Structure formats: structure tokens, C-alpha cells
Amino acid sequence: MPPHDELRRRGARVLPPGNSRASLYVPPSPPYAVTGAGAVVTDAEGRRLVDCNNNYTSLVHGHARPEVVAAAVAAMQQGTAFGLPTEAEIDLAEALTRRFGRDLRWRFANSGTEAVMMAVRAARAHTGRDLVVRLDGAYHGTYDQVVGAREPGVPEAVRALTLAVPQDDEPALVQAFRAHGGRIAAVLVDLMPNRAGLRPLSPSFVAAVRREATASGALVIVDEVITFRLGVAGLQSAYGLAPDLTVLAKIIGGGFPVGAVGGRADVMACFDPERSEPIHWGGTFSANPVSMAAGAAAMALYDEAAVGALNASGETLRGALADAGVEVAGRGSLLRLFLDDGGTAWWDLYRAGVLVSSNGLMALSTAMTGEDLETVRAAVVAVLG
Numbered sequence: 162m163p164p165h166d167e168l169r170r171r172g173a174r175v176l177p178p179g180n181s182r183a184s185l186y187v188p189p190s191p192p193y194a195v196t197g198a199g200a201v202v203t204d205a206e207g208r209r210l211v212d213c214n215n216n217y218t219s220l221v222h223g224h225a226r227p228e229v230v231a232a233a234v235a236a237m238q239q240g241t242a243f244g245l246p247t248e249a250e251i252d253l254a255e256a257l258t259r260r261f262g263r264d265l266r267w268r269f270a271n272s273g274t275e276a277v278m279m280a281v282r283a284a285r286a287h288t289g290r291d292l293v294v295r296l297d298g299a300y301h302g303t304y305d306q307v308v309g310a311r312e313p314g315v316p317e318a319v320r321a322l323t324l325a326v327p328q329d330d331e332p333a334l335v336q337a338f339r340a341h342g343g344r345i346a347a348v349l350v351d352l353m354p355n356r357a358g359l360r361p362l363s364p365s366f367v368a369a370v371r372r373e374a375t376a377s378g379a380l381v382i383v384d385e386v387i388t389f390r391l392g393v394a395g396l397q398s399a400y401g402l403a404p405d406l407t408v409l410a411k412i413i414g415g416g417f418p419v420g421a422v423g424g425r426a427d428v429m430a431c432f433d434p435e436r437s438e439p440i441h442w443g444g445t446f447s448a449n450p451v452s453m454a455a456g457a458a459a460m461a462l463y464d465e466a467a468v469g470a471l472n473a474s475g476e477t478l479r480g481a482l483a484d485a486g487v488e489v490a491g492r493g494s495l496l497r498l499f500l501d502d503g504g505t506a507w508w509d510l511y512r513a514g515v516l517v518s519s520n521g522l523m524a525l526s527t528a529m530t531g532e533d534l535e536t537v538r539a540a541v542v543a544v545l546g
């Protein structure tokens with residue numbers, strides 16, 4: 162039996178239909194990865210692909226970048242996790258603060274989902290209110306309070322605490338605040354929501370979010386789990402927005418599990434165990450030194466010059482695809498193609514040697530050469546042009 166079919170057969174028995182993460186599912190079944198090196202991933206059949214998925218945008222330097230691996234190995238050799246804090250979490254928090262250039266406080270988790278959950282908790286604790294406003298179609302992980310309206314298993318009582326408004330619909334936002342203003346704890350926004358089509362929010366809508374939230378005493382939480390790679394201080398800097406809380410994950414772990422909340426000192430004070438009735442921020446592996454060290458190494462290599470060069474590659478690629486008649490959205494190093502639900506285009510790209518996310522999201526990495534980018538361009542134009 163070919164290696165893929167054998168893995169699929171075993172996987173189907175224990176992880177139906179064959180693996181854990183629903184986001185990786187492509188019909189009839191996704192290929193299994195075996196190794197990654199730089200911009201290339203190799204699957205169980207020995208096929209080599211230019212990786213534009215990069216573990217859903219998180220591997221900004223591609224696979225196994227030597228400096229990041231060295232930092233992780235050095236950390237591992239000194240013990241992978243402790244029942245004591247370590248200097249590594251301070252290092253990463255300082256590095257992130259420097260990038261934003263604002264006086265921020267931080268807490269680390271193991272995923273973006275957890276970080277979103279804790280940011281919402283902080284907003285509720287800070288404001289003493291319950292409602293969360295979010296944008297239709299945006300994905301913020303799997304926390305009950307922020308999943309889509311049709312996601313099964315979410316109690317009605319929880320659903321009722323979320324108000325969804327369409328992206329860029331300022332009247333709907335204003336109406337939500339008019340109707341519920343005194344009960345809204347936070348507006349949660351992704352400035353360029355991937356699952357809603359990877360189109361940046363309009364600056365006027367973002368300004369309205371800030372204005373309405375501030376006027377009503379609600380907080381602004383910006384989810385930069387995907388978009389942080391677009392600027393040294395994420396996409397928020399392009400909008401001149403200083404959110405009350407920012408959620409990060411993905412690239413800041415250097416390829417290891419991570420999530421983070423950063424924000425204003427007075428809001429983040431709710432996590433301070435020295436204050437009365439703090440929010441208990443736990444997590445056995447939160448701020449583990451391996452994720453922290455790998456993340457710090459990855460961030461050190463992703464300085465202003467690297468961010469600018471990667472975004473420029475993305476703009477060049479997007480322009481070339483658009484010129485060839487391909488519908489493509491996004492900004493900088495994040496691109497979004499529009500694929501059919503049946504997986505036909507995804508597989509055509511795969512066979513042409515390019516791995517994209519199942520919904521057509523593509524994230525470039527600093528490991529990509531001009532030749533890799535040309536492979537991507539040619540494949541996308543052949544399949545979708």
C-alpha cells in the first residue's frame with residue numbers, strides 16, 4: 162500500500178477521518194508531511210512542494226531556520242519546562258514591547274485561541290460588562306464565545322453574549338453601540354480577516370471602532386494572530402491604532418506553540434496575582450522556555466528590513482497574479498486565492514508543486530528564493546489564471 166494510503170488507513174481508525182486538525186482537511190484526504198527544510202516541505206509520497214501554507218502563516222522563516230533551531234535546542238538542553246518562571250519569557254516580552262514602541266504588559270499562552278479567550282476575559286473583568294462585538298466571518302480560534310453563529314455545541318446563553326456586525330458596516334456598528342452600548346465589554350477585530358476573504362478593514366471603519374468603543378467605555382481588542390507579520394508592530398501600526406489589548410500567536414513562537422496578550426498596564430493588571438481577585442492565568446506550558454527562545458530568535462531575524470522585503474515579495478507576486486487574471490486578495494506577505502470547496506484547485510496546485518492552505522490562504526517565508534516565487538506564480542496562473 163502506498164505510504165499515504167497506509168497512514169490514512171491507520172489515521173482513520175484513531176483520528177477520523179485521518180488526522181486531528183479540521184483546518185487541514187482537503188477532500189478526499191490531505192497528504193501527510195514528513196520533513197520541512199527552508200521553503201520546501203516533503204510529503205509521505207516523496208513529493209517536494211514550495212510551502213506557501215507555512216503552518217497557517219506561522220513559519221515566517223520557513224522550516225528549520227538554523228538560528229531558530231539552535232535557540233530551541235539550546236533551550237531544550239537546559240530543560241524544557243519548569244515550575245518556576247524563566248528569563249526567556251522576560252526576553253520575549255521585552256522584544257515584543259520594543260517592536261510596538263509602547264508601554265505594554267504581556268502574558269503568554271500556548272495558542273491564539275487561549276490568548277483570545279483570556280483577552281475577552283480581561284475586557285469583561287476590566288469593564289464589568291458581558292457583550293463582545295465581533296465581525297461576521299472572521300475567525301478567532303475555537304473559544305465558544307467567538308466562533309461562528311452556526312458552530313455546534315455552543316450554548317445559546319453564550320451565543321447571546323456575542324454581537325456580529327458585517328465588516329466595514331459602520332451604521333451596523335453604531336447601531337450595536339446605540340442598542341447595547343452600556344453592556345459591551347469589547348470589540349474584537351482582525352484588521353484583515355482571512356476567512357472573510359483577507360480584505361483589509363477600511364480605515365474609516367477602524368476609526369469608528371475606536372471612537373464607538375471609547376465613547377461607550379468598551380475596549381478594543383485587535384487579533385493580530387495572522388497579521389502581526391505585516392509590520393514590525395503588526396498591521397495596527399498602518400492604521401495608527403493603539404488597541405487596548407492585542408492578541409498574538411503563530412510567528413512569535415518560532416514554530417513552537419504560543420499565544421500572547423499584550424496591552425495597557427491598567428487593563429493587564431487584572432492578571433496580576435498580587436491584586437485582589439485577579440484572573441488566574443495558568444497554563445502548564447505557558448511561557449515555556451523553548452517556545453520563548455525560538456520565538457525570540459525568530460523575531461530577532463524578522464526586523465524592519467526583513468518585514469519590508471517579505472512584504473515587497475508579496476506585493477510583486479500579488480501584482481503578477483492579478484495581471485494574469487487571478488482573483489487574489491491580501492496585503493504584503495499574506496495572499497488569498499479563491500478556491501473551489503471540492504478541493505480540485507487545491508490539488509491542482511499541489512500537483513504543480515505548491516502547498517497552500519485549504520481555503521487558499523498563502524503566507525510567504527523569508528526562506529523563499531526568487532525561483533520558489535516563480536514556481537508559485539507559474540502554478541497559480543496555470544491553475545487559476
Ligand SMILES: Cc1ncc(COP(=O)(O)O)c(C=O)c1O
Nearest residue numbers: 272273274300301302386387410
Ligand atoms: C486571526 C486568528 N485568530 C486566532 C487564531 C487561533 O490561533 P490558534 O490556532 O493558535 O489557536 C487563528 C488561527 O488560525 C487566527 O487565524
